[in-house]
Amino acid sequence: MHRRLFAAAAAAPLSVAGGLAAPALAQSLPEIRWRLTSSFPRTLDITYSTSEYMCRAVSDITDGRFRIQPFPSGELVPGLQAMDAVQSGSVEMAHTGGLFFTGKNAALAFSTTVPFMLNVRQQHAWFFHGGGNEMLNAVYRDFNIHALPCGNTGNQMGGWFRKEIRTAEDLRGLKFRVAGLAGNVMQKVGVVPQQIAPGDIYPALERGTIDGVEYIGPYDDAKLGFNKVARYYYYPGWGEGGAIFHAYVNLQKFQELPPAYRAAIETACTAATNWMLAQYDWKNVEAMYRLVAEGVQLRQFPNEVIDTLYRATQEVFAEQSAANPQFKAILESQTAFRDRHFAYHQVSDYAFDSMMLRLRRQQGR
Incomplete structure (x- = not known):
């Protein structure tokens, strides 16, 4: 299913960039194995499985030549150390949220959400078409990270x-x-x-x-x-009209990837963002009914x-x-x-x- 779903999306950048048929190009691409640490435990099946979904999609798009193995919070590093691990290069990727790391730079909060600001639809429009991804990656570059939206929880509870x-x-x-x-x-x-x-x-x-x-x-x-x-x-x-999670990629490692593999990650992350949001929209409804029925x-x-x-x-x-020009912008x-x-x-x-x-x-x- 994933191969059929993503192959079409990946084909355009491959053919334009290389001018070759996809099978011939695929044969020339290297086999790469990466690790991804999540800030979420397995028990949080939607958030954690979003990283699994993204990793499977990358593998399917590349016919298994580029594989990323996800690990839940704590197996490689604690959940709140995910950003440090990617920055240092001890892992190539993380699945996490920028709001966990506002102590490093308050502007990172915008990569997830800030109070009384955007709803889910507005977030997606601003990130993908309003210059949001570019503005935030200018912040992430200071931490040797390239960040890609990879999931949205939808509007949260108080x-x-x-x-x-x-x-x-x-x-x-x-x-x-x-x-x-x-x-x-x-x-x-x-x-x-x-x-x-x-x-x-x-x-x-x-x-x-x-x-x-x-x-x-x-x-x-x-x-x-x-x-x-x-x-x-x-x-x-x-506080959270919608909360976007991100795939953090070590910037140097991301830049070293073949263009086709960078496109595979970008395509997979975009699909994972929609997948997570649909999961929450489906499962939160019945969960709310159960909670109210239980008192x-x-x-x-x-x-x-x-x-x-x-x-x-x-x-x-x-x-x-007043203290942070990046935050202000x-x-x-x-x-x-x-x-x-x-x-x-x-x-x-x-x-x-x-x-x-x-x-x-x-x-x-």
């Missing part, structure tokens, strides 16, 4: 709490697992943010080391067992809480922009893109969704 959040004051003092710039924002409103790798979150929540957690959404959150410890599940995911209390953040977090976000953006690009595109989405997707919700209410569904 997180799990042991108690109800009625006002912004209820957030004060909570120890909360959160990644990326959302942690900086929550710190401004009195939260104590905790950066914890996915596989280590549940033990911390169970032991009471943290009071709450934001991870992805119903399917993964249920697999990690958060509902066994925390009762209240909040939405919307103000989880689904709650919407009060407007006062959202407004407080939004104001704190603008403060964080201003501080980071990417923020300005995303903001301009978002604001212009909302006018269109208001008369397209938003209008359609609002129409369908109204009709369903009329039908009592």
Whole structure:
């Protein structure tokens, strides 16, 4: 299946670049074996299997001459050391998220998501057609990395709490697992943010080391067992309108690849991005129904809480922009893109969704 799916996509750059028939060109290409470390454990089957999907696709496109072996978090390096491993060249690739590494450069947050910014559709448009990939790879070059979008979780949830959040004051003092710039924002409103790798979150929540957690959404959150410890599940995911994961490639190794193999990775990563998003859109629905049936209390953040977090976000953006020209440039690009595109989405997707919700209410569904 993969060979049929990807061969057509790979054929065009091969024929243009080399002017040869694909079989003759394939015979001249070297056999290459790489390793990929993931920031995700096997138990998170969608995120981890996205890297497996991408690696299989690369092998299929190249008739097995270029093979990448994926490893889950912890087998080669801990999940939050994936970027360091690729930068140093101890592994050729990683599958991870830039928001894990904002301590290195806050601009890396944009490669996954930042609060109150782009939804999934806008992300894909900005990354692939709005100059996003180019702007972010200018940042990644400082770390000897070439980054390719490789997965999107879709809009995420706001997180799990042991108690109800009625006002912004209820957030004060909570120890909360959160990644990326959302942690900086929550710190401004009195939260104590905790950066914890996915596989280590549940033990911390169970032991009471943290009071709450934001991870992805119903399917993964249920697999990690958060509902066994925390009762209240909040939405919307103000911090992550959509979260893009990336394939990190050691820049030197990427540049040394034959053009056909670079094209194979790019094609496979693009397909994997769509595959992951479809998986979450399919599985989150049933997972949410199960969680509610089991007694989880689904709650919407009060407007006062959202407004407080939004104001704190603008403060964080201003501080980071003043300190980091790369952050400022990417923020300005995303903001301009978002604001212009909302006018269109208001008369397209938003209008359609609002129409369908109204009709369903009329039908009592």
